[in-house]
Amino acid sequence: MTKKLEFEELDFLLFNFKGEIENVMNDEIEIELSTDRLDLLCASGLARAFRSFLNLRKQPLIIKEDKDFKIFNDYTSIRDVRPYIASYIVRNVKLDTDAVMDIIAFQEKLHEVASRERKRFAVGLHDVSKIRSHELIYAGLPPDQISFVPLGNERNMGAKEILKETQQGKEYGKLLAGKDRYPLFYSKNNEILSMPPIINSELTKLTDSTTTILIDVTGDSFETVKAIAQMLAVNIAEYGGEISSIPILCKENEGLHTQSLTEFSYKSEFNEFRLDPSEVESVLGLKISPENLTTLLEKCDFKTLLRDHELIVQVPRYRLDVLHKVDIIEDIAIMYGYHKIEPEYPRHYTRGKLHPLTLILRASRNSLSLLGFVEVNNFMLASEREIEDFTFGFEPIRINNPKPEELNVLRTSIISKLLSFLSKNKNKPKPIKIFETGGVCYSIKNVYKQSFNVAALICDNIATLADIKSYLNQFALDLGLNIEFRERKMDCIIPKRGGKVFIGDSEIGVIGEIKPEILLKRNIEYPVAFFELRLFDSDLTKLTF
Amino acid sequence: MKEEDFNAGIAWGLRRGLFKIITENGKKFLVVGDHKDTLSNTFFELKKKKEMFITPEKQSDFLILKERQIVQYKTETKIEVVPNDSVDIRQIVIGQPVLTHEMLVTGNYKNLDLPTISLSFSKEPFYQRGKKHFYIEFLEIVKEILISMGFEEMFGPYVEYEFWNFDALFVPQDHPAREVQDKFNISNKDLILDPSIPPEIAENVMKTHLNGWKTGSLGWRNKWEMSNACTLILRSHTTAVSIRKLAQGVHNEFKYFTIDRNFRRDAIDATHLPEFHQCEGIIGGEGLNLKNLFGILEAFSKSLGVEKIRFKPGYFPFTEPSVEAYIYHDKLGWIEAAPGGIFRPEVTLPLGIKVPVLAWGIGITRFAMVYYNLSDIRELFSQNLDSLLLKEEVQIKFAHNKG
Numbered sequence: 036m037t038k039k040l041e042f043e044e045l046d047f048l049l050f051n052f053k054g055e056i057e058n059v060m061n062d063e064i065e066i067e068l069s070t071d072r073l074d075l076l077c078a079s080g081l082a083r084a085f086r087s088f089l090n091l092r093k094q095p096l097i098i099k100e101d102k103d104f105k106i107f108n109d110y111t112s113i114r115d116v117r118p119y120i121a122s123y124i125v126r127n128v129k130l131d132t133d134a135v136m137d138i139i140a141f142q143e144k145l146h147e148v149a150s151r152e153r154k155r156f157a158v159g160l161h162d163v164s165k166i167r168s169h170e171l172i173y174a175g176l177p178p179d180q181i182s183f184v185p186l187g188n189e190r191n192m193g194a195k196e197i198l199k200e201t202q203q204g205k206e207y208g209k210l211l212a213g214k215d216r217y218p219l220f221y222s223k224n225n226e227i228l229s230m231p232p233i234i235n236s237e238l239t240k241l242t243d244s245t246t247t248i249l250i251d252v253t254g255d256s257f258e259t260v261k262a263i264a265q266m267l268a269v270n271i272a273e274y275g276g277e278i279s280s281i282p283i284l285c286k287e288n289e290g291l292h293t294q295s296l297t298e299f300s301y302k303s304e305f306n307e308f309r310l311d312p313s314e315v316e317s318v319l320g321l322k323i324s325p326e327n328l329t330t331l332l333e334k335c336d337f338k339t340l341l342r343d344h345e346l347i348v349q350v351p352r353y354r355l356d357v358l359h360k361v362d363i364i365e366d367i368a369i370m371y372g373y374h375k376i377e378p379e380y381p382r383h384y385t386r387g388k389l390h391p392l393t394l395i396l397r398a399s400r401n402s403l404s405l406l407g408f409v410e411v412n413n414f415m416l417a418s419e420r421e422i423e424d425f426t427f428g429f430e431p432i433r434i435n436n437p438k439p440e441e442l443n444v445l446r447t448s449i450i451s452k453l454l455s456f457l458s459k460n461k462n463k464p465k466p467i468k469i470f471e472t473g474g475v476c477y478s479i480k481n482v483y484k485q486s487f488n489v490a491a492l493i494c495d496n497i498a499t500l501a502d503i504k505s506y507l508n509q510f511a512l513d514l515g516l517n518i519e520f521r522e523r524k525m526d527c528i529i530p531k532r533g534g535k536v537f538i539g540d541s542e543i544g545v546i547g548e549i550k551p552e553i554l555l556k557r558n559i560e561y562p563v564a565f566f567e568l569r570l571f572d573s574d575l576t577k578l579t580f
Numbered sequence: 581m582k583e584e585d586f587n588a589g590i591a592w593g594l595r596r597g598l599f600k601i602i603t604e605n606g607k608k609f610l611v612v613g614d615h616k617d618t619l620s621n622t623f624f625e626l627k628k629k630k631e632m633f634i635t636p637e638k639q640s641d642f643l644i645l646k647e648r649q650i651v652q653y654k655t656e657t658k659i660e661v662v663p664n665d666s667v668d669i670r671q672i673v674i675g676q677p678v679l680t681h682e683m684l685v686t687g688n689y690k691n692l693d694l695p696t697i698s699l700s701f702s703k704e705p706f707y708q709r710g711k712k713h714f715y716i717e718f719l720e721i722v723k724e725i726l727i728s729m730g731f732e733e734m735f736g737p738y739v740e741y742e743f744w745n746f747d748a749l750f751v752p753q754d755h756p757a758r759e760v761q762d763k764f765n766i767s768n769k770d771l772i773l774d775p776s777i778p779p780e781i782a783e784n785v786m787k788t789h790l791n792g793w794k795t796g797s798l799g800w801r802n803k804w805e806m807s808n809a810c811t812l813i814l815r816s817h818t819t820a821v822s823i824r825k826l827a828q829g830v831h832n833e834f835k836y837f838t839i840d841r842n843f844r845r846d847a848i849d850a851t852h853l854p855e856f857h858q859c860e861g862i863i864g865g866e867g868l869n870l871k872n873l874f875g876i877l878e879a880f881s882k883s884l885g886v887e888k889i890r891f892k893p894g895y896f897p898f899t900e901p902s903v904e905a906y907i908y909h910d911k912l913g914w915i916e917a918a919p920g921g922i923f924r925p926e927v928t929l930p931l932g933i934k935v936p937v938l939a940w941g942i943g944i945t946r947f948a949m950v951y952y953n954l955s956d957i958r959e960l961f962s963q964n965l966d967s968l969l970l971k972e973e974v975q976i977k978f979a980h981n982k983g
Binding site: 050051052053069070071151155256258306317318319320321358359360361362364365368369373374376377378379380381383384385386387388389390392393397400403404405406407408409410411412413414415416430432433434435436437438439442445455456459460463464467468469474476478481482483485573575576 | 707708709710711712713715716720723726727728729730731732733734735737738739754756760761764765766767768770771772773774775792795796797798799800801802812814833834835841843845846847848853854855863865867868869870871872874875876877878879890891892893894895900901902903904922924925926936938960961962963964965966968969
């Protein structure tokens with residue numbers, strides 16, 4: 036049931052499990068995996084998946100209910116903190132040092148990748164050989180009633196002290212901030228296992244001689260804690276050992292009900308899906324017989340029954356990624372081999388069509404480039420300083436959490452960006468003639484607007500309104516725009532050297548010579564004349580335009 | 581004539597050697613010399629011609645005429661390629677013989693001895709020209725390819741509800757991509773994005789998240805809050821555009837695409853920018869399946885010049901099955917190029933879409949960088965005029981494709 040893998044084989048296997056080899060260092064291989072299959076973020080989990088894929092499978096997953104341990108979940112005392120617990124026990128474990136390291140690393144990886152800093156779930160592993168009472172309690176207690184020796188410490192500490200003094204307390208204490216009850220996992224004999232999600236007790240620390248491991252997972256979704264607990268149990272037991280599930284008791288099962296949580300799903304170790312082979316064919320385009328489907332499904336570790344041409348698939352709870360039949364169908368495709376699926380161009384006919392926006396922007400870019408302007412491509416993200424003087428009375432869209440810090444708005448005009456470009460090219464031979472087309476965003480009376488603009492500038496020893504106007508006239512001719520000019524005062528333009536551009540009664544742009552102070556502020560030492568027109572207004576009421 | 585004008589005239593004439601004074605018997609006589617008056621000749625010639633070239637022998641005459649503000653100097657320049665690469669190509673050289681219209685008409689070209697003009701080129705950019713941006717032109721060609729494959733273009737807003745960016749795509753509200761370090765939040769107070777989210781779609785989506793609704797899914801079984809869905813952000817992927825299109829209503833068979841900008845809180849380096857383009861599309865219709873998605877990705881990649889493609893299982897929260905297409909590049913080897921998949925029923929059914937919808941994207945920036953042999957993504961937003969002017973035309977890049 037074991038197999039030594041050649042490098043190429045490992046590469047191929049990982050390929051099929053959405054992973055890849057990142058790095059090879061002597062006898063260590065670093066691999067990258069996607070985050071949908073949390074159970075594979077562990078050497079033993081990966082080995083199990085590979086064994087099944089290569090038909091070297093051990094027996095299918097068997098989980099019985101534990102006869103010895105039980106947990107009383109005092110839901111009401113803890114509803115507002117971390118209401119749920121799930122627990123498994125693995126007996127007769129055979130963990131060598133490497134295996135212990137693998138499991139510890141897996142636990143850390145789970146926390147890191149999926150727990151949102153232990154908010155979603157927190158995992159505890161315990162050696163329960165020292166626990167005398169097997170009636171366990173998960174409840175919320177006032178912090179001043181909690182006191183135990185936390186893991187890695189030598190003396191008894193109170194709950195508040197643990198939050199203040201231990202490294203874990205400092206890191207995760209915020210999850211308990213302001214709560215008048217803290218979660219505690221303990222036995223009827225007051226033997227404390229852990230104070231989730233902060234720290235375990237020293238009492239149940241794992242050692243080299245541990246043979247029985249109890250796994251507890253706490254959090255605010257029963258589905259999640261159950262799945263994570265099962266995942267850990269399965270990956271530990273892969274090294275040898277028998278898994279059993281510890282029953283959770285509640286007062287009349289209060290609270291253990293979310294909309295989908297029935298008595299069955301609460302106790303069950305599997306989610307069951309019914310799958311019609313024709314559904315597989317319609318999703319994958321592959322004709323696979325029900326018998327072959329069963330074989331492929333077993334390679335995924337899914338127990339499958341064939342009943343009246345329908346497949347009943349049992350998916351273990353730890354497969355958190357399986358929410359729908361389509362997830363099972365993907366697994367079938369993976370087991371079948373993506374590399375064996377022949378591409379087939381779809382036969383249905385549709386008519387290709389460019390959006391009018393693209394056509395208008397294309398016409399603009401043709402016209403201006405033929406008029407001797409060089410096109411540039413800037414960010415829409417801009418700095419407050421950049422767009423200053425060029426907001427044209429619109430309210431900019433501001434970013435709450437900019438990164439990098441200075442790019443904290445969206446541009447309201449393109450000319451602001453052209454000037455930034457110009458200031459970085461100020462020593463190039465004159466004249467410099469540049470343009471850009473693209474989106475600008477702003478709000479009018481608190482309503483978000485976006486439009487697509489064109490802006491062009493001339494920078495030369497002499498660059499007057501007359502110069503830029505002759506270009507704009509030509510541009511307007513090319514685009515069939517019947518534009519008119521009206522002299523208007525504007526903050527960015529030298530008085531009497533510019534104005535607004537109109538089509539009929541609607542204002543569509545500005546033209547003019549930029550004020551010297553504004554140029555010098557941007558380190559531009561040559562005159563600049565520009566125009567900017569709004570070419571296309573997005574009608575957002577059409578959802579997608 | 582005034583006495584001072586007379587005296588000035590005499591002095592001038594003497595200096596020019598037009599006449600001289602002979603003293604005889606203590607009396608002074610004015611004798612007119614035989615000196616040729618080149619200055620007045622030049623003056624009258626110029627008066628007739630209006631414009632003349634300055635030749636070495638007439639240089640002194642012109643100097644006088646200029647001093648007395650009778651003539652104006654004009655500079656005419658000629659550009660010549662000089663046979664030395666180290667000299668600036670745009671250096672101005674005057675006076676070298678060239679073939680002219682006049683010579684052709686008069687036949688003077690027969691005596692012309694032309695100097696060599698070197699054929700070795702300089703790589704200096706030529707500034708006096710217009711040029712389209714290579715990257716935008718690249719994207720425009722990609723649009724042409726998609727049009728040829730029957731795709732219709734769509735656009736959507738840059739500022740977006742988390743609903744269309746995440747929730748409608750079945751991304752759970754506690755997904756890491758939704759954490760504040762990964763998306764740009766809008767800080768404008770009370771900003772309205774019209775139209776608001778249709779209530780019936782919002783309800784379907786909410787139920788799908790909570791318990792799967794009618795989609796056959798277990799759902800995420802997590803908390804779902806409308807206030808999170810209504811948060812405004814800068815869209816982080818163009819899939820938001822696809823999803824809006826589906827929500828708006830589509831025919832039974834359709835293909836749509838968009839190539840546009842998106843925003844993510846990535847630190848700027850050689851491979852990441854906070855603002856980047858995505859190219860993606862959706863294909864809907866009865867009977868479409870995973871093979872068809874592979875077919876579309878293969879055909880599209882071929883049009884982009886890719887000869888070898890392979891498909892790897894992938895993971896995206898909104899598609900299942902999902903695929904990651906890898907393409908083979910002669911120098912770079914296998915590179916990740918096109919993610920895709922079939923939209924989950926949890927995505928399509930709440931929007932009222934009953935047919936399968938294949939969705940794909942393609943790492944279009946990556947392609948542009950490969951085509952232009954760029955190692956730094958920032959060059960696509962270059963702030964250097966010279967580098968823009970020196971780029972080859974995009975059409976040439978595609979002309980070499982074998983696909």
